[in-house]
Amino acid sequence: MRLDKAVALAGLTRSEAKKAVAGGRVRVNGQVVRDPGFPAEPDAVTLDGAPLGATAELHLMVNKPAGVLTATEDRRLPTVLDLLPEALRRRGLGPVGRLDRDVTGLVLLTTDGQLAHRLIAPKWKAEKLYRARCEGRLGPAEVAAFAGGLALSDFTAKPARLEILSAGTDESLAEVALTEGKFHQVKRMFAAVGHPLIALERRRIGCVALDESLAPGAFRPLTEAELAGLRALCGLDAPEP
Numbered sequence: 378m379r380l381d382k383a384v385a386l387a388g389l390t391r392s393e394a395k396k397a398v399a400g401g402r403v404r405v406n407g408q409v410v411r412d413p414g415f416p417a418e419p420d421a422v423t424l425d426g427a428p429l430g431a432t433a434e435l436h437l438m439v440n441k442p443a444g445v446l447t448a449t450e451d452r453r454l455p456t457v458l459d460l461l462p463e464a465l466r467r468r469g470l471g472p473v474g475r476l477d478r479d480v481t482g483l484v485l486l487t488t489d490g491q492l493a494h495r496l497i498a499p500k501w502k503a504e505k506l507y508r509a510r511c512e513g514r515l516g517p518a519e520v521a522a523f524a525g526g527l528a529l530s531d532f533t534a535k536p537a538r539l540e541i542l543s544a545g546t547d548e549s550l551a552e553v554a555l556t557e558g559k560f561h562q563v564k565r566m567f568a569a570v571g572h573p574l575i576a577l578e579r580r581r582i583g584c585v586a587l588d589e590s591l592a593p594g595a596f597r598p599l600t601e602a603e604l605a606g607l608r609a610l611c612g613l614d615a616p617e618p
């Protein structure tokens with residue numbers, strides 16, 4: 378296949394792949410090749426030193442729009458995998474944890490099951506940061522309630538950091554940081570303090586923040602630094618060079 382097409386398997390658009398080739402970031406059998414039309418098998422190609430073949434790991438961030446399921450397939454509704462081009466859908470990517478259908482923002486997709494598992498396992502305490510718009514005026518009482526660990530009907534939430542960004546009579550905007558992710562947890566915590574959610578967006582997982590340049594439904598590969606940060610966070614060594 379053409380070299381730019383092989384490079385696009387890493388999650389780049391064809392024009393980004395062409396730029397990466399022209400910029401000398403791509404090697405075929407260890408040699409830099411700058412011709413995007415050069416014939417190459419993905420197994421022989423590296424991008425920034427990382428292999429691109431079918432067995433190479435792939436890690437993407439997606440800006441999930443409302444109405445899309447955090448699942449790999451569904452017979453009725455679009456899933457986060459449907460946001461990707463066909464070639465990437467066949468790579469064995471799975472989501473790291475879940476966002477509810479109506480919740481927007483950062484979803485990580487990876488082929489690395491161990492990384493995915495550790496990023497949601499309570500043991501590694503990977504922090505998830507959400508931006509929440511809720512009914513009514515938030516104040517110090519809610520900050521204290523979140524910090525103290527809220528008792529919900531079936532479990533007590535671990536202490537969570539609530540930062541109020543704006544508070545009005547009708548609605549407030551806040552950020553909340555959690556290291557656990559039980560079913561509907563953020564919605565339930567806001568409901569428990571009497572401020573039902575209007576909208577919820579995930580902004581960060583560990584060291585990886587949602588890229589502000591990604592429109593809803595868009596995706597991009599994680600950078601090497603983002604991946605290294607996530608791996609370090611959950612006790613996984615850097616991959617062999």
Ligand code: URA
Binds near residue numbers: 476477478577
């Ligand atoms: N908390 C929720 O209530 N929903 C989500 O999707 C994520 C966190």
